[in-house]
Amino acid sequence: MxxxxxxxxxxxxxxxxxxxxxxxxxxxxxxxxxxxxxxxxxxxxxxxxxxxxxxxxxxxxxxxxxxxxxxxxxxxxxxxxxxxxxxxxxxxxxxxxxxxxxxxxxxxxxxxxxxxxxxxxxxxxxxxxxxxxxxxxxxxxxxxxxxxxxxxxxxxxxxxxxxxxxxxxxxxxxxxxxxxNIKGLKWAKLTDNTCFSGLPTALGCEVGKVLDDDFALDCAAHIGSECAQVIEALGIEPVEIFGLLPTVERLVFKTDQEKQKVKEYWRKVEEPFRGQIASMLQDVRNGRKCEINEINGQVSRTGGLVGVATPYCDKVVELVTKLQCGELKLENAWENLNAFKSL
Structure with missing residues (x-):
């Protein structure tokens, strides 16, 4: 032994x-x-x-x-x-x-x-x-x-x-x-992080608040769709992790009916984590720079390389960057949800 x-x-x-x-x-x-x-x-x-x-x-x-x-x-x-x-x-x-x-x-x-x-x-x-x-x-x-x-x-x-x-x-x-399949694993976890770490950080809230608000969950679904499209463009086969398999078939939608199915899928995956305060949000609250450029920023950069538009990930990076440099106030972060309405 x-x-x-x-x-x-x-x-x-x-x-x-x-x-x-x-x-x-x-x-x-x-x-x-x-x-x-x-x-x-x-x-x-x-x-x-x-x-x-x-x-x-x-x-x-x-x-x-x-x-x-x-x-x-x-x-x-x-x-x-x-x-x-x-x-x-x-x-x-x-x-x-x-x-x-x-x-x-x-x-x-x-x-x-x-x-x-x-x-x-x-x-x-x-x-x-x-x-x-x-x-x-x-x-x-x-x-x-x-x-x-x-x-x-x-x-x-x-x-x-x-x-x-x-x-x-x-x-x-x-x-x-x-x-x-380490690349497939890491891209699956990155998808989860972009949706339910990056977005809650931009909104200054726990995961559960995103799950319970229809428009916030709508934004999370769009972020997940961007991730799945980037993964497919890279030719990577994602690995399922805690019930999440970020394929185009699971996360990309074209109609409102399809979007509702994707949102229900996310609710099921994330329910055990509803009390989570993202480590990035903990960093911002404590006056530290967070890892947003390694999370949503990674998807945005890679999307640019493979020709996939990532407006929702881009917006999360923009909002979190402004929060951590004090340009936006954390106590008003839930209002940042309005910034996604023009996308």
Whole structure:
């Protein structure tokens, strides 16, 4: 039997804390590293407290970046996009010769990792649950417990012994699946993010408010349609993730009747996440730049390359950019819905 992978989890925000805690509880050897000193101290003193749809307090190992010691077999990268490359470069001295790097951010972070490491050492994945950071040592699981899961795979698509070892590390978190189609997985998750992270951020609301407002859901349906058309133009076969399969057949519509079916499909997919506050919205609320250019912006850029118009994604990028620079007020963000009426 292969030895247990010694794992360094970089980025103890909401998702990283939940993954690190649940994996540790299940017996995986995890060290959580983060630059937020008060959070690291709280994790070491009282453990990771998870509230919301599960209630747990789990002892964990945490440290600051300057306190990392030893060699690690696996790096779980869950930092913000802007910190991916720098954090991985700084972690290099602590990586074993055959260390695997698994990036779990939204968008396409594995492309950044492959600039630093050989393809055979890089894996990519998508997290299927949502949460909210509540303060040092405390995170909230905002989605239903059955959403706890991660789908991941090697960038080559091959299912190797290393892939199986990584799955063993992650198995205690929940439903862990391996894919041989990483591009299809990442574009499926990106579709979800553009519709129900980007749009709620532009409107300053939780997912549930979009689901309950007919015109807001109408906008989400248009965003999803743009994504499906871009995916088809790229020749990518999307992977189904938490019930979402962003194909043209599922998400593109021409008549009002077809649009209603698409909206009902989205309601079914997103209902378990109605309490979610998008991480981008959390960033904007805390005065930080968010990852809108890696989410809706990615669809807009790619649409331009493949000849697919993306006016709804473009508008989301415009609105969120104005919110995070203070040109638009977050307390009035729901009024941004009016900006879509001319599209």
């Amino acid at each position: 292969a030895k247990k992978m010694k794992t360094l989890l970089i980025g103890a925000g909401t998702m990283g804390t939940i993954i690190g805690a649940l994996a540790t509880e299940g017996g995986s050897d995890i060290t959580i590293v983060d630059a937020y000193k008060e959070h690291v101290n709280a994790l070491n003193e009282a453990g990771a407290k998870i509230i919301g749809n599960i209630q747990k307090q789990i002892p964990v190992k945490a440290c600051l970046p300057t306190q990392i010691q030893g060699k690690f077999d696996l790096i779980l990268s869950i930092t913000k996009h802007g910190a991916i490359e720098d954090s991985l470069i700084k972690a290099k001295p602590y990586m074993a010769d055959d260390c695997i790097v698994l990036t779990l951010q939204n968008g396409f972070p594995e492309e950044k990792a492959m600039k630093l490491f050989p393809e055979e050492r890089v894996m990519g994945g998508s997290m299927e649950f949502s949460g909210t950071f509540k303060g040092p040592g405390i995170t909230e699981l905002a989605s239903e417990p059955h959403t706890l899961g991660i789908t991941f795979g090697s960038c080559s698509g091959e299912i190797t012994d290393k892939v199986r070892q990584v799955k063993q590390v992650l198995d205690p978190v929940g439903n862990i699946a391996i894919t041989t």
